[in-house]
Amino acid sequence: MFKIVDKQELAENIIEYTVDAPDVARHHHAGQFCIIRVHSHCERIPLSIAETDPQAGTITLVVQIAGHSTKELAQLEVGDAILDVVGPLGRPTRIGSPKRAVFVGGGVGVPAGNLMAREMKQAGAQVLGIIGFRTKDLVIYEDKLRAATDELIVTTDDGSYGYHGLVTEPLQQQLEAGESYDLVITVGPVVMMRAVAEVTRPYGIHTIASLNPIMVDGTGMCGACRVTVGGETKFACVDGPEFDAHQVDFPELALRLEMYGDEEIRAHEAGPHECRLEQSLNESG
Amino acid sequence: MDAKERMKLEPVPMPELEVSERLSSFAEVNLGYSEQDTQAEAERCLQCKKAPCREGCPVDVDIPGFIALIREGSYAEAGLKIKRTNVFPAICGRVCPQERQCQERCVLAKRGKAINIGYLERFVGNYLIAHPEEQINAAPATGKRVAVVGSGPAGLAAAGDLAKLGHQVTVFEALHRPGGVLVYGIPEFRLPNITVDNELETLRRLGVEIRTNVVVGRTLTIADLREEMGFAAIFLGLGAGAPIFLGIEGENLPGVMSANEFLTRVNLMRAFDEDYDTPVQRGRNVTVIGGGNVAMDSSRCALRLGADSVTLLYRRTRAEMPARVEEVRHAEEEGVIFELLVAPTRFLGEEGHLTAVECLRMELGEPDESGRRRPIPLPGSEFIVATDQAIIAIGARVNPSARLVMPGMEQDDGGHIIVDRETLMTNIPGVFSGGDVVAGEETVIRALSDGRKAAQAIDNYLRSK
Numbered sequence: 001m002f003k004i005v006d007k008q009e010l011a012e013n014i015i016e017y018t019v020d021a022p023d024v025a026r027h028h029h030a031g032q033f034c035i036i037r038v039h040s041h042c043e044r045i046p047l048s049i050a051e052t053d054p055q056a057g058t059i060t061l062v063v064q065i066a067g068h069s070t071k072e073l074a075q076l077e078v079g080d081a082i083l084d085v086v087g088p089l090g091r092p093t094r095i096g097s098p099k100r101a102v103f104v105g106g107g108v109g110v111p112a113g114n115l116m117a118r119e120m121k122q123a124g125a126q127v128l129g130i131i132g133f134r135t136k137d138l139v140i141y142e143d144k145l146r147a148a149t150d151e152l153i154v155t156t157d158d159g160s161y162g163y164h165g166l167v168t169e170p171l172q173q174q175l176e177a178g179e180s181y182d183l184v185i186t187v188g189p190v191v192m193m194r195a196v197a198e199v200t201r202p203y204g205i206h207t208i209a210s211l212n213p214i215m216v217d218g219t220g221m222c223g224a225c226r227v228t229v230g231g232e233t234k235f236a237c238v239d240g241p242e243f244d245a246h247q248v249d250f251p252e253l254a255l256r257l258e259m260y261g262d263e264e265i266r267a268h269e270a271g272p273h274e275c276r277l278e279q280s281l282n283e284s285g
Numbered sequence: 286m287d288a289k290e291r292m293k294l295e296p297v298p299m300p301e302l303e304v305s306e307r308l309s310s311f312a313e314v315n316l317g318y319s320e321q322d323t324q325a326e327a328e329r330c331l332q333c334k335k336a337p338c339r340e341g342c343p344v345d346v347d348i349p350g351f352i353a354l355i356r357e358g359s360y361a362e363a364g365l366k367i368k369r370t371n372v373f374p375a376i377c378g379r380v381c382p383q384e385r386q387c388q389e390r391c392v393l394a395k396r397g398k399a400i401n402i403g404y405l406e407r408f409v410g411n412y413l414i415a416h417p418e419e420q421i422n423a424a425p426a427t428g429k430r431v432a433v434v435g436s437g438p439a440g441l442a443a444a445g446d447l448a449k450l451g452h453q454v455t456v457f458e459a460l461h462r463p464g465g466v467l468v469y470g471i472p473e474f475r476l477p478n479i480t481v482d483n484e485l486e487t488l489r490r491l492g493v494e495i496r497t498n499v500v501v502g503r504t505l506t507i508a509d510l511r512e513e514m515g516f517a518a519i520f521l522g523l524g525a526g527a528p529i530f531l532g533i534e535g536e537n538l539p540g541v542m543s544a545n546e547f548l549t550r551v552n553l554m555r556a557f558d559e560d561y562d563t564p565v566q567r568g569r570n571v572t573v574i575g576g577g578n579v580a581m582d583s584s585r586c587a588l589r590l591g592a593d594s595v596t597l598l599y600r601r602t603r604a605e606m607p608a609r610v611e612e613v614r615h616a617e618e619e620g621v622i623f624e625l626l627v628a629p630t631r632f633l634g635e636e637g638h639l640t641a642v643e644c645l646r647m648e649l650g651e652p653d654e655s656g657r658r659r660p661i662p663l664p665g666s667e668f669i670v671a672t673d674q675a676i677i678a679i680g681a682r683v684n685p686s687a688r689l690v691m692p693g694m695e696q697d698d699g700g701h702i703i704v705d706r707e708t709l710m711t712n713i714p715g716v717f718s719g720g721d722v723v724a725g726e727e728t729v730i731r732a733l734s735d736g737r738k739a740a741q742a743i744d745n746y747l748r749s750k
């Protein structure tokens with residue numbers, strides 16, 4: 001049992017939990033994640049780790065309430081316990097020694113950037129953060145990212161806060177203005193990560209995306225998390241979750257993420273249908 | 286009764302669930318012998334002096350010995366006799382490939398009337414579970430701590446023996462439930478998880494501590510175990526659980542999955558039970574690729590989840606199928622269609638979901654290294670099987686991340702941990718290993734046997750220090 005020591009509602013349907021998990025806290029590195037089970041009949045839910053406190057033995061998770069299992073998680077309060085927490089899973093971020101690096105985060109992918117940006121700085125890089133949200137009310141982890149980076153740009157899709165537009169726009173502007181970077185790390189929705197990869201590709205900047213496919217065990221035993229990278233099948237839970245964004249087959253990842261969506265299942269039962277996702281990807285280029 | 290009369294007796298069939306009932310539940314198919322059945326079957330044994338059946342058993346269970354005790358009605362003693370070499374009779378009685386092991390060598394096998402040793406063993410195993418043995422007398426505590434990594438049959442067997450030898454044992458398991466393949470792979474209708482839980486309870490009574498949610502190499506390192514936590518020896522029973530894919534076009538289409546994913550969702554995560562949240566795809570026309578136990582288990586689970594049809598594609602013939610004979614029979618009774626001498630060449634999809642698999646017909650050529658005749662594709666024989674779910678059950682290998690567990694440990698090209706054949710010690714002093722991670726995909730009984738052998742070697746190692 002893993003006790004919840006703090007719970008904060010960061011925005012509507014976004015909750016931050018601080019959980020007692022000393023072994024995970026002690027061994028965690030930026031880029032790794034954990035898998036939790038809320039109760040004995042629950043799914044296994046993969047979640048990134050936004051913060052660790054090895055002394056206190058705690059880890060911090062930021063959860064978007066998406067469907068059934070995350071709703072059940074949201075019921076838990078301080079003093080309750082999460083039944084299972086296993087981690088840290090996946091490979092730590094391979095930062096190398098960049099001179100100038102960018103973290104591009106979107107939505108609930110932003111908190112994961114907290115530790116990544118910090119490690120990039122520790123590795124000696126000057127770090128630019130670009131974090132994007134749908135609207136002002138959904139902005140999370142701004143202060144943490146500001147502290148972890150040298151410069152931070154916040155964007156909102158509707159212009160209600162910060163830069164009006166998508167995260168890729170400031171990134172594109174920087175590159176067009178001749179700013180040079182040797183590492184870009186991106187965490188967020190698939191469409192966003194794919195777009196970031198397309199922006200950096202012509203400049204040949206090493207770009208890493210932290211992928212979030214559907215997982216079951218998280219230990220390399222089932223292959224549910226497989227993704228195609230550079231034409232090869234990889235298991236995101238053990239070979240990733242971070243991969244060279246220029247090599248990732250994002251459309252396949254998007255398709256596989258839909259696999260267990262209720263709508264998707266219903267759609268299949270109803271017979272052939274126009275795939276919404278493919279459409280939106282084609283629209284987004 | 287003399288031998289001639291005994292030889293006239295007919296084998297007692299295993300009472301089974303009706304096929305119609307099987308398809309609507311995950312209840313165990315083999316209902317188990319009654320006491321009367323058990324006596325009748327035991328009566329047939331000729332109590333051979335040389336007992337060739339024993340040579341077929343990888344752990345040399347004293348088969349005539351335990352059968353004689355059954356005849357006397359001394360079921361607990363019969364169980365304890367088995368347990369001297371096979372710690373989990375209730376499990377092995379259910380899952381050993383008896384027809385290729387003990388029963389194949391039985392003198393009555395030639396007449397097709399081999400003693401149903403597995404069924405007898407299962408009866409006795411169940412008896413012990415129903416009458417928990419108080420007589421497990423552990424040796425005096427040695428004060429030494431031993432860590433067991435992995436809670437499959439190899440790890441559990443090692444843990445049990447080490448505890449009986451007086452060591453303080455902690456088992457570390459990556460998943461949230463201990464048991465390895467026994468709980469995540471083999472389905473309820475063949476090996477109810479409660480059977481495994483019962484054995485775990487026995488271990489706990491012996492003082493074994495089981496810690497789930499620990500991936501050794503990630504959550505805790507071997508250095509933590511040895512230096513900080515004071516474990517004087519370590520047994521690695523990591524299994525060979527990483528699924529092998531075919532590497533053909535379309536394999537990552539939604540609708541195509543490994544048997545491990547499918548079975549884990551169904552068994553470990555209990556997706557068949559409405560009370561559990563884990564989703565599982567329930568295909569209408571399912572294809573399963575492979576011919577082993579894993580393929581049979583997947584096929585039979587798919588039928589129970591409501592598939593209209595399940596077709597098993599296997600590239601050799603029935604004679605080469607590595608699955609237990611009983612599983613093949615059950616699968617066939619339940620309606621699995623066997624397409625033999627067939628290999629998939631690509632998966633086809635429409636609108637982002639699997640719709641068909643293209644296959645090629647094969648013929649058998651010369652025997653390969655495994656002694657089985659090699660399948661050779663027949664050019665131009667392509668044909669299409671319509672399907673909305675394909676489950677790949679062509680084998681598993683050592684998880685590549687096993688290399689993280691113990692840096693510097695010797696592993697072969699396939700990742701198998703290299704051990705001394707006598708002591709099962711790795712190149713790292715005090716670190717031992719056994720089961721599938723050493724031998725590759727094997728059997729439950731071989732894993733158990735390795736676990737026990739390692740326990741003995743670990744005991745020697747600790748006492749000589």
Ligand SMILES: Cc1cc2nc3c(=O)[nH]c(=O)nc-3n(C[C@H](O)[C@H](O)[C@H](O)COP(=O)(O)OP(=O)(O)OC[C@H]3O[C@@H](n4cnc5c(N)ncnc54)[C@H](O)[C@@H]3O)c2cc1C
Binds near residue numbers: 043047
């Ligand atoms: C390595 C990794 C790290 C992750 N980190 C975080 C995190 O820090 N915070 C967070 O809120 N979420 C994170 N996720 C996603 C999170 O695991 C899913 O949102 C969650 O499992 C959904 O469960 P549910 O039952 O509530 O929703 P479901 O009912 O299962 O799904 C609701 C919707 O979410 C989609 N979905 C399902 N699984 C995923 C997934 N793995 N990724 C994205 N969408 C999914 C479904 O298609 C559906 O549209 C991470 C996923 C991975 C693989």
Ligand SMILES: Cc1cc2nc3c(=O)[nH]c(=O)nc-3n(C[C@H](O)[C@H](O)[C@H](O)COP(=O)(O)OP(=O)(O)OC[C@H]3O[C@@H](n4cnc5c(N)ncnc54)[C@H](O)[C@@H]3O)c2cc1C
Binds near residue numbers: 439459500719
């Ligand atoms: C579906 C299926 C059906 C089968 N049917 C039969 C059958 O009928 N008869 C038969 O004899 N055999 C059968 N087998 C084979 C048999 O189950 C295996 O040979 C046996 O389970 C191997 O035992 P093991 O202890 O070596 O490993 P496993 O049972 O694989 O257990 C290994 C355990 O170690 C854990 N682990 C791995 N790495 C770590 C780590 N770093 N830290 C912590 N824990 C870790 C894993 O999570 C797992 O629980 C079947 C296998 C499958 C998959």
Ligand code: SF4
Binds near residue numbers: 406
């Ligand atoms: S352990 Fe397996 S092979 Fe040995 S006697 Fe029992 S059923 Fe037969």
Ligand code: SF4
Binds near residue numbers: 330336390391393
């Ligand atoms: S070979 Fe057959 S008949 Fe003879 S002792 Fe063994 S089980 Fe009994």
Ligand code: FES
Binds near residue numbers: 217226
């Ligand atoms: S989640 Fe099962 S192999 Fe990655």
